[in-house]
Amino acid sequence: xxxxxxxxxxxxxxxxxxxxxxxxxxxxxxxxxxxxxxxxxxxxxxxxxxxxxxxxxxxxxxxxxxxxxxxxxxxxxxxxxxxxxxxxxxxxxxxxxxxxxxxxxxxxxxxxxxxxxxxxxxxxxxxxxxxxxxxxxxxxxxxxxxxxxxxxxxxxxxxxxxxxxxxxxxxxxxxxxxxxxxxxxxxxxxxxxxxxxxxxxxxxxxxxxxxxxxxxxxxxxxxxxxxxxxxxxxxxxxxxxxxxxxxxxxxxxxxxxxxxxxxxxxxxxxxxxxxxxxxxxxxxxxxxxxxxxxxxxxxxxxxxxxxxxxxxxxxxxxxxxxxxxxxxxxxxxxxxxxxxxxxxxxxxxxxxxxxxxxxxxxxxxxxxxxxxxxxxxxxxxxxxxxxxxxxxxxxxxxxxxxxxxxxxxxxxxxxxxxxxxxxxxxxxxxxxxxxxxxxxxxxxxxxxxxxxxxxxxxxxxxxxxxxxxxxxxxxxxxxxxxxxxxxxxxxxxxxxxxxxxxxxxxxxxxxxxxxxxxxxxxxxxxxxxxxxxxxxxxxxxxxxxxxxxxxxxxxxxxx
Numbered sequence: 001x002x003x004x005x006x007x008x009x010x011x012x013x014x015x016x017x018x019x020x021x022x023x024x025x026x027x028x029x030x031x032x033x034x035x036x037x038x039x040x041x042x043x044x045x046x047x048x049x050x051x052x053x054x055x056x057x058x059x060x061x062x063x064x065x066x067x068x069x070x071x072x073x074x075x076x077x078x079x080x081x082x083x084x085x086x087x088x089x090x091x092x093x094x095x096x097x098x099x100x101x102x103x104x105x106x107x108x109x110x111x112x113x114x115x116x117x118x119x120x121x122x123x124x125x126x127x128x129x130x131x132x133x134x135x136x137x138x139x140x141x142x143x144x145x146x147x148x149x150x151x152x153x154x155x156x157x158x159x160x161x162x163x164x165x166x167x168x169x170x171x172x173x174x175x176x177x178x179x180x181x182x183x184x185x186x187x188x189x190x191x192x193x194x195x196x197x198x199x200x201x202x203x204x205x206x207x208x209x210x211x212x213x214x215x216x217x218x219x220x221x222x223x224x225x226x227x228x229x230x231x232x233x234x235x236x237x238x239x240x241x242x243x244x245x246x247x248x249x250x251x252x253x254x255x256x257x258x259x260x261x262x263x264x265x266x267x268x269x270x271x272x273x274x275x276x277x278x279x280x281x282x283x284x285x286x287x288x289x290x291x292x293x294x295x296x297x298x299x300x301x302x303x304x305x306x307x308x309x310x311x312x313x314x315x316x317x318x319x320x321x322x323x324x325x326x327x328x329x330x331x332x333x334x335x336x337x338x339x340x341x342x343x344x345x346x347x348x349x350x351x352x353x354x355x356x357x358x359x360x361x362x363x364x365x366x367x368x369x370x371x372x373x374x375x376x377x378x379x380x381x382x383x384x385x386x387x388x389x390x391x392x393x394x395x396x397x398x399x400x401x402x403x404x405x406x407x408x409x410x411x412x413x414x415x416x417x418x419x420x421x422x423x424x425x426x427x428x429x430x431x432x433x434x435x436x437x438x439x440x441x442x443x444x445x446x447x448x449x450x451x452x453x454x455x456x457x458x459x460x461x462x463x464x465x466x467x468x469x470x471x472x473x474x475x476x477x478x479x480x481x482x483x484x485x486x487x488x489x490x491x492x493x494x495x496x497x498x499x500x501x502x503x504x505x506x507x508x509x510x511x512x513x514x515x516x517x518x519x520x521x522x523x524x525x526x527x528x529x530x531x532x533x534x535x536x537x538x539x540x541x542x543x544x545x546x547x548x549x550x551x552x553x554x555x556x557x558x559x
Contacts, residue, residue, distance in 0.1 A: 030073065038117035038245045040067045040238075042076040043107045043132065045123040045148070050083030052124035052196040052203060055225050056148045059234040060122045063146060066238030067120070072245065074120075074238075077110050079103050079132075081125045084449065085163050085197060088475065089420065094446035096127060097473070098545045100282070101558050103131025108138055117141065118245040120238060124148030124196050124225070129206035130279035133215065136251045137287035142244040143251050144346050145216045146237045147207040149225030150317040151195030156185055162198045164311055164475075166190040167451055171459015174424045195225030199310030201475065204317045205272035206279060211326045212266035213259045214345030215251065218354055222321035240347055247348060255287045258340035262330075262351065264296055265338050268303040268380030269329050270320075271313060274395045274474050274484055275449075277382060281555030293384055293393045293553050297512070300380030302338050305399055307369055308376050312399055312479040315368045323368040324358070331358040332372055385483055387515040388523065389469065389495050389505070392487035392553035397474075398509040401481050402464040405508040407517070408433045412501050415439065416450055416472065423456045430465035433505040437496045438533065439472030440489025441556040445537055445546035451475035454482055467507045469514065471496055471552070483507055483514055487553040491532065498526040 022035060042064055046057040060076060067074040080102055087093045103123075111119050118141055121132035129145065136143035154161035169186040172178045178186075196203035207221035217237055223230045244250075260280060267276045277296055284291035306329060308314050320326075333339035334355055341352030362369040370376055381399035386392075398404060408431040413419040419436045422428055434453070441447045450472055457466055463480040471489035474482060488494030495516055499505070504517035516523065537543040548558040 028075070034073050038072045038242065039114070040072045040074045040241060040245070041111045041114065041116035041119040042067070042074050043079050043110070043119060043121040044076050045079045045081050045128050047081050049081060050086060050125050051151060051191055051194050052083070053081050053128070053148060055194040056122050056124055058231065059146055059148060062231050062234040063120050063122065063238035066235040067242060070239045070242035072242045075114065075116065079106050081123070081128055084126050084202070084475070088167070088449060089416070089452035093448035094444050094542060096449065097441070097447045097556060098541060100127040100131045100134070101545065103127060104134035104138070104286070107132060107135035111135070111139055111141065118241050119143045120146060120241050122146045122148065122234070124203065126202040126206065126275070129203070129210055130283055133210060133283045134286040136215070137255060137283055140250050140252045142241060142249055143215070144237050144241045144244070145210050146234045147210070147216060147221055149195050149223050149227070149230045150204055151198045152192060152224050152226065152318055153198050153316045154189040154192045156189040160316055161186060161190045162310060162316060163190055164199065164201070164451070164455060167455035168459045171456035173459070174456065175460045177459070193226055198316040198318065200270050200272050200307070200317065201311065202273040202275040205267060205270065205276050208266055208270055208272065208326050209263045209276060209280065212263045212330060214254045214343060214351065216346070218327050219321070219325045222317045222325045224318050224321070243348065244346055249344070249346065249348060252287055254344050254346060255283070255289065256343070257289050257291070259343045260284055260289055260291050261299060262339050262343060264299045265303045265333050266326065266329060268300055268382065269306045269333060271305045271307055271309050271376065271381050271399060274382060274397050274478070277395050278473065278485065278552060278555055282557050285555050285557050296382060297384040300382060303333065303380045304372070304375035305377035305381050306332060306372070306375050308367065313376065319368045323366040324362055327355055327358045328362055328369055331355045331360060332362070335360045336372055383509055383512055385507070385509070385512050385514040387513045389514040389516045390486045391495070392551055393485070394469070394483045394487065394514050395485040396483040396507070396509055397479055401479070403481070404510050405506070406431070406433065406467040406481055407504060407506040408467060410435050410499050410501060410503040410505050412437070412499055416448065416453060420453045420456060423453055423460065428462065428466060430462060433467040433469065433507065435496065435499050435505070436468065436470040436472060437490035437499070439470055440491055441549040441552055442546045443489055443491030444472065445542050445549070447473050447552060447556060449473045449475040450484070451478055454478040454480060467505070469496070469505070469507065481507060485552040486514070487551045489552065493527065493530060493532065495523065497530055498523055
């Protein structure tokens, strides 16, 4: 090993021959020859809380064996996860975004306390990825991420199913479009085994982001959780990490400004989740890289949507993998001048070097990745809207809808549950604009996702005729005329708090506008009369989070 590679672990493994630190490491299996080896922390998100994480133990074990064989000493520890899909639509969803911070803090805490020389994080569900990346960026010690893999699609009556199929079936059932039996069969077949939700939802979006940034291995972000190649990739990740430790290749050497621009371009090309905006801002904050919400809009204008993926498209992540995966998409972006090929990756090769053998255009015998000159959409799908309803910005997914603008009467709800009851109770009609507020980072607290109401709207056949805005988030499975991340949020007195039932609201994707059509004088009168509501959480993790968390417009960070 090069002189000085173990600047961190030498604090506890060097020094006095009878060091008590060394004595404790001996109890863990260290022999005399092991104290000169780098120590690698393996942050294992194994959990049977969710199918996303149920197979992670095997991947962590494969990585552990590879790290040891490569000449380092692995030390495995656990990190938490919550299931976004299972908690969706319940009070438990308030803890989802909070878990991102807990994951980041827990990885940082263990790695810094134990002075590890590198860290390999293994994760599956949505917040595992950004949480791990935030920790790696903060600590800036050699690190790599291993994705648990995507779930394979379920099948029913010739259709590919995902978890979103089950949520949308609830709305279709409420509209009388499907029977009790069909609702039951969709639910039975939607999730056939281990892995994260199968469309280009948040988990697969963020795994793709990490691959695009060079912090995981090529092709690893779209592998199926249950396929053998996932185990092979996990082991290779362990070997690559040890090489990175030897080369002193650290996350901030990889995750510079251009790497973030690459990640945003890939999200746009894939048709990825709105949550990517929130998480990339938070990771950039941790890495001390200047990135703003407006940067997404600038890159969106340059990058077409190339992939026909669920939720608004036809295919799932395993289809993308067979079609060439993220490297094929990146090569197209590189060839057409919207990707930085000189960015370093965890393998020690640049992006351009990594993509050298990838074809310039996708195979003509597949329909998942469209050619550059015939994209799914001419420009990116994640638009940043501003106006008097979102002075700091809001995020809209503007593809997969027939109309790019709507002006209609506000239907105001102070919680997701109230809105869902109105939707399923057939109280929402074409032309309405739903306002779901006090669901932001501080107000909820926790900024829950709104897959239940948005899926119900789709299931009822209102996706092209009803608008929805919220200071909460949307699931990666959401599509339609919906706008989330409205900031400032209602709880801190954002204009969304001042909307009254029946007010006219305009959502205009083409103009990037989110506007309350009420006179400035009237808005000011309402603002003077407004009083902040009583906090929903006064003790525990939610209360602590509410005190610390920033605006969603800068990533809802807590440090």
